[in-house]
Amino acid sequence: MRGLILAAVSIVLAAFAPAAHAEDAPAGVKGLFLMADFPSVTVRPGTTSTVSLRLQNYGLPPELLDLSVQGEPQGWNVSLLGGGQPVAAAMPPTNGNVSLQLRIEVPANASGSQTLTVNAKGKDTNVSLPIVVSFAKNLPAKLSLEPRLPNLRGTAKSSFEFTVAVKNDSGKNLLVSLAAQAPQNFETSFTEAYGSQELSSIPIDAGQSKDVKLKVRPPSTVKAGQFPVTMRAAAEDATVETKVVLDITGQPQLSLAGRGGVLSATAVAGKESSIPIEVTNTGTAPADDVELSGSGPSGWKVAFEPKSLDNLAPGQTREVQALITPSEKAVAGDYVTNLRATARGESASATFRIGVTTSTLWGVTGIGIIAVSLLVLVGAVARFGRR
Structure with missing residues (x-):
């Protein structure tokens, strides 16, 4: 009975073991190993660096291991970090490992x-790993570019703004x-990330980064x-590039004009006039x-036929008729009409x-009224002038 219980517990523990860290032990290998991909590193004085470590268990039962670092200068x-937090102990599973950072x-x-x-x-086990730290005051210039949103969508009328982090990974100001x-x-x-002043270069301190905005304006006819755009940053012997993409969607653009581009016409007061209008999608x-x-x-009528x-396809022009009726009370002269x-x-x-x-009728009537007025005036002068 006791054996069955132990077997069941073993099965449960195996099921909950971290699968991402489990691996088969190489043939003939058994024991605990502390490893690093790069056990000798070169850093710049006055900076902070991280060395990735791996505590590997091949074929041994899990055991609580105390962690420590010796040789730390004044x-x-x-x-030592595990999962981003300071740790003082670790327990790698059988045929598994634990990731650490120094x-x-x-x-x-x-x-x-x-x-x-x-x-x-x-x-019962004790392992150690020496890490050699060397210093170089003049590391070669090194840059990196990281766009926050490398793909933006808009129309030909849009102004595209890409925020890009420019980092100086070298040991000196650039x-x-x-x-x-x-x-x-x-x-x-x-431009700077939070300014409008245009720039062609920017100073960045060693180990620091600054955000800049790359502004791109496409032509209205695109x-x-x-459309890819390549951004390049350079300092001394270091050059780095990154690509951003403009995803431009189509946009209609309308224009109105009279036939042949004419923006004037004539009409008769009180009468409907048909004026040909060209509607174009550019x-x-x-x-x-x-x-x-x-x-x-006031008092005018403006309509269209149709x-x-x-639908108006890109580059297509259709002709319509603007039906304009000036007011009957309009006097002769030039007037402004807005079409949309x-x-x-x-x-x-x-x-x-x-x-x-x-109208001609109004003209004749006006002339008649003037003539009658003149006759009345002449008659009055002739009659009363003798007295």
Whole structure:
């Protein structure tokens, strides 16, 4: 019975063992091992570095192991981390491992080289690993670029802004030059992340990073598609590049004009005049449900035939008739009429000068009234002038 219980407990423990760390032991290998991919590192004085470690158990039962570091010089700050937290012990499972990090913070006046010894000590097992730390005051220039959002979507009217972290990974301060390579007729510029001043270079202290904005404005006539832009940062012998992508969607763009581009016409007071109007889509996407409307001086009527267009393809021009009726009381002269075309997310307007003339009947009537007035005046002078 006791054997059955132990077997059941063993099965449960095996089921809950961390599968990500489990692996078969190599043939003929058994024991506890403390390993590092890079047991000898070169760091810059006054900085903090991290060395990745691995505590591997091949074929041994799990055991609590105390962790320690020996050889820490005065003024240094050395600690062991597990899962991002300081740890003092570890227990790797059978045929499994535990990941550790040796965090090394060295003073600015450190020189030469030092050896730190990492120990893992249990009741029956004791392993150690020496880590050699050397110093170099003049590490070669090294840069890195990290765009926060490398792909942005918008229309040809959009202004695309990419925030990019520029990091100086070298051991000295650098003046970093910035450049961008974009498709033809695309405009590019750089500004600080929280400013509007354009710049072509930026100073970055050793081990620090700064955010810059890469602004890209596409030409208004660009077609829909994806357009890559290469950003380049350079300082001394170091050069680094990264790519960002503009995902440009199509956008309709409307324009209104009279036939042949004319923006003037004539009309007769009180009478409807038909004026040919050309509606053009100069954009890169179809314009759907284009509504036509207009307005004029008080008492005027403005309508269209047809009143709307179902679809206007990119580059297409359709002719419609603007039906304009000036007020019957309008006197001869020039008037302004506004015509509009509106589609989903896009609109256009044009101002037309309408020269109004009065009806011939009104002219004849006016002449008659003037003639009668003159006759009455002459008769009055002739009659009363003799007295």
